[in-house]
Amino acid sequence: MNHGKKYGFTLVELLVVIAVIAILAALLLPALSKSKSRTQTIACLNNLRQLSICWHLYAGDYNDLLVPNDNIAGGTPGPSWCQGTGILETNTAVIESGLLFGYNRSTALYHCPADVSTVVSLSGIQLSQPRNRSYNLSQSVNGDPTAWLATHIPNFSKMSQINEPNPSKCLVFIDENEDTMLDTHFGMPTVNYGNTNQWWDMPSNRHVQGAILSFADSHAEHWRWVVPKIAQSNPMPVTTADRPDYDRVRAIIRQKL
Structure with a gap:
């Protein structure tokens, strides 16, 4: 009785298959990583566009007045677009109590999908809980919560005042x-x-090696940096290599009182 021959992979053939799979994985993983990064960038751009629309809607409802930006470290917080300290907050109450939340009731808008940072306890211990906010509002737009800032850091209090730099x-x-x-x-x-x-x-x-920024005309951009942005101290000295990035950001901040 002829049962026929049984065929199987030889050791060499198995090794070849494994090698091919490894090569394909090595080729595909960078592409997948790049695709994920691009998706996160697009989502972050959308977040800031949506927040900028909320920012505009507030001014429309309040006779051209910009939403208060009245929450600065070391100061006494007042009504503001958002409350809290990003590195410490363990819940979204500080977002929901902000003056812009009523225009879009999604707390997800306040968090960049590429932000994997976690909160820190009051004693400085790093916790495992993800942060709920990744964005801050420029000092140039109604950012004078103290008398000293009002005389040293120029800002616009009304939408119609934004002219230097211009809205875009x-x-x-x-x-x-x-x-x-x-x-x-x-x-x-x-x-x-x-x-x-x-x-x-x-x-x-x-x-x-970049960040997302939005502007007073509601558009958002992805800016790439010459050197990585690593905060090693506060304040952080500007190095020679970092100067082009620093001057670029400074150019979109109001300078004249």
Whole structure:
């Protein structure tokens, strides 16, 4: 009785198959990673466009007045577009109590999908809980919560005042570095302050060594940096290599009182 021959893979054939699979994986994984990064960038761009629309709607409802940006580290918080300290907040109540939340009741808008940072306890211990906010509002748009800031850091209080820089070049929201999220206010020195060689707050580095920014005309952009944005101290000195990035951001901040 002939049962026929049984065929199977030889060891060499199995090794060849495994090698081919490994090569295909090596070719596909970078493409998948790049695709994920691109998707996160698109989502972050959309978040800031949506927040900018909320920002515009507020001004439309309040006779051209810009939403207060009145929550700065070391100051006494007042009514503001958002409340809280990004690195500490363990729930979304500080977002929901913000003045912009009523225009779009999605807390997800406040978090960049590429932001994997976690909250820190009051004692400085890193916790496992993801943060709920990645964005801050520029000091240039109604950001004078203290008398000192009002005389040193120029800002616009009305939408119609935005002219230098013009609306398409005036920073509104920014995807901020996770290590400088100490309030809801993105600030940096201006010509009135004197020292223009330090970052107070720093942009993020999450999007292919870049960050997402939105502007007063409601458009958003992906900016790539010359050097990575790593906050090692606060304030952070500006290096020679970092100067082009610093000057680029400074150009979209109001300078003149």
